[in-house]
Amino acid sequence: MVNLGFVIAEFNRDLTYMMEKLAEEHAQFLGANVVCKVMVPGSFDMPLAIKTLLKKDNIDAVVTIGCVIEGDTEHDEIVVQNAARKIADLSLEFEKPVALGISGPGMTRMQAEDRIDYGKSAVEAAVKMVKRINDIKNSN
Template sequence: MLGADQGQAPPLDGRQLRVGIVQARFNEGVTNALHSACLAELTALGVRPENITHLTVPGALEVPSALQWLTQRGNLDALVALGCIVRGETYHFELVANESGAGVTRVALDSGLPIANAILTTENMAQAVARQVEKGRDAARVAVEMALLKEQLA
């Protein structure tokens, strides 16, 4: 049987993995915290610092393009998308949230490369701050787990 027992996450060993991180700079305080938590968790899972590529882009709408460019390099096992979109008073929130999410999914499906999507979409900044560390860590674990699963299935 492939994978872990039902309901249990498999052991995560990222020592052989290469991971790319694309971080939006908009709402930089939150995205910096997401990045720090993600990086700390990747390191705790064994991913070597020299095997982590980190790019920053202006905002969440630019994240999918940078992810796609990283997939074209062909030397990564998984990617992480980091960003923070906080609802405002206009329709712009929905546009950015929907399009960035769809773009990340499209890149993952088109490339076959696992992408952990940690672009936060929150009602207010307090919600974003409350989630920044946990979601950064979660993204690292998802990236490693999915890269290992893809390797196992190959």
């Protein structure tokens, strides 16, 4: 069984709540365990929580859940680009999957509502990657 940690942004919580619930349901459907959930203020704040979870022996992968909606400036792009880069760096550093379930940047609130399945997709990616990395490690 795959053990997942969730890192969930509180910003736009009405949307990340729906993303979280779909992600939990999909994890259960796939036979994965959500062993830990960490709430962070926003997507930009995720890397430290991700790193802390990746250090735990009982976490096979981390799923990020966040929603960054376009504003009047390019702030949304900066947030998502930096979060995504650091998330990828942490995955490589700890050799564990970290799935990107952050919707945005450059989307309206209506588009964000249409993309609440990003958390579900991130769970799918995390579980697949754990299994595939284990297959590689166990192959001759």
